[in-house]
Amino acid sequence: MAANRKILLNSGTEIPIIGTGAYAPADAEAQSKVKDWLLTxxxxDYRHIDTAVLYLTEAAVGQAIRESGIPREEIFVTTKLPWNHHHRVRQSFEESLHRLGLDYIDLYLIHWPGAVFYDPDNFKPLNPDGTFKTTDSVTFNDSWAELEQLLPTGKVKAIGVSNFSIKTLEQLFKTAKITPAVNQVELHPYLLQKDLRDYCKKKGIVLVAYTPSGYSTVRSDPLILELAAKYKATPNQVILAWHMALGTVIVPKSENNERQKENITLPTLGAEDVERITALDRGERLCNKADKHGQVYGWTYEQLGW
Ligand SMILES: NC(=O)c1ccc[n+]([C@@H]2O[C@H](COP(=O)([O-])OP(=O)(O)OC[C@H]3O[C@@H](n4cnc5c(N)ncnc54)[C@H](OP(=O)(O)O)[C@@H]3O)[C@@H](O)[C@H]2O)c1
Known part of the structure; x- marks a missing residue:
């Protein structure tokens, strides 16, 4: 099955090509269900879980792993340094380990390149004009140097970034001693990111696709519907099968037993159909896009290099 395929990272460890996302809204009801659907x-057969401090789901991930009875070493766990912890990497990392209840993390990512002002009680501090309160007292170059220091502890197997562009990766490489193993970014048929794919391939950075489905926007595209009928599959399966054809690691999220099964049993698409889906690209972001201030969590597209 496709889910058992693994991709070798530049750290020497392997990442399962399909994982489950572990994002959940912050409300208590949504959070209370997370452990159960992760256990499902x-x-x-999911053996790769993608969580983050900002999702508030690390504890549920740890509980699901323990309750599953599956040996820890068979499950690949990713978590992420939140945007307001760039100045406190070591503490934040230890807090994540503690919440997960694990001895080590398989992959630790800088979630966003921009640093947000630190308020321990508020992940989303705002300026009076409603924009995100950012800080330039610390840069991602500083926090990357701290991530590099985590590797020799053995408590993390690989380090990487998320939401980085060619521009921010070039900036990172000015000081980095270690090349990120992974860059986790939004990728789906409407957002191919061809230049970033080529750049990361050249640098030996594995891309992980978030929002891999492109939501109902891409699921309802006429070509996707046509191919779903052709392959006797669901639209989501066709989209995820396209990622498999490109060799992209994906972390689709579903709370639903049947849809989880769907997302991990995928048809193999013919080369011509893969090309037709690739041609749907229109550079459209569907998950993280500019707010009314023209920013994404305090950074403009120009700063992000998007
Ligand atoms: N690094 C970052 O900044 C970042 C940003 C966003 C997301 N992520 C990660 O990526 C993961 C996935 O991203 P995402 O949730 O935005 O996108 P996604 O997995 O592509 O889409 C999830 C949505 O699709 C639905 N769905 C799942 N399988 C389906 C199927 N077979 N048929 C129809 N609908 C289906 C889900 O509903 P049900 O649950 O009801 O099935 C949910 O509403 C997140 O959980 C998180 O781990 C990372």
Missing amino acids: ALKN
Whole structure:
């Protein structure tokens, strides 16, 4: 099955090509369900879980892993340094380990290149004009140097970044001693990111696709519907199968038993159909896009290099 495929990272460790996302809204009801649907995902053969401090789901990930009875070393766990912890990498990392209840993390990412002002009680501090309160007292070059220091502890197997562009990666390489193993970014048929793909390939950085489905926007594209009928599959399966054809690691999220099974049993698309889906690209972001201030969590597209 496709889910058992693994991709070798430049750290020497392997990442399963399909993982489950572990994002959940912050409200108590949504959070209370997370452990159960992650446990279902593990029963459905997912062996890679993508969480983050900002999702508030690290504790549920740890609980699901323990309750599953699956040996820890068979499950690949990713978590991320939040935007307001760039100045406190070591503490934040230890807090994540503690919440997960794990001895080590497989992959630790800088979630966003921009540093947000630190308020321990508020992940989303705002300026009076409603923009995100950012800080330039610390840069991602500083926090990357701290991530590099985590590797020799053995408590993390690979380090990487998320939401980085060619521009911010070039800036990172000015000081980095270690090349990121992974760059996790939004990728789907409407957002191919061809230049970033080529750049990361050249540098030996594995791309992980978030929002891999492109939501109902891409699921309802006429070509996707046509191919779903052709392959006797669901639209989501066709989209995820396209990622598999390109060799992209994906972290689709579903709370639903049947949809979890769907997302991990994918058809193999013919080369011509893969090309037709690739041609749907229109550079459209569907998950993280500029707010009314023209910013994404305090940074403009120009700063992000998007
Ligand atoms: N690094 C970052 O900044 C970043 C940003 C966004 C997301 N992520 C990660 O990526 C993961 C996935 O991203 P995402 O949730 O934005 O996108 P996604 O996985 O492409 O889409 C999830 C949505 O699709 C639905 N869905 C799942 N399988 C389906 C199927 N087979 N048929 C129809 N609908 C289906 C889900 O509903 P149900 O749950 O009801 O099935 C949910 O509403 C997140 O959980 C998170 O781990 C990272």
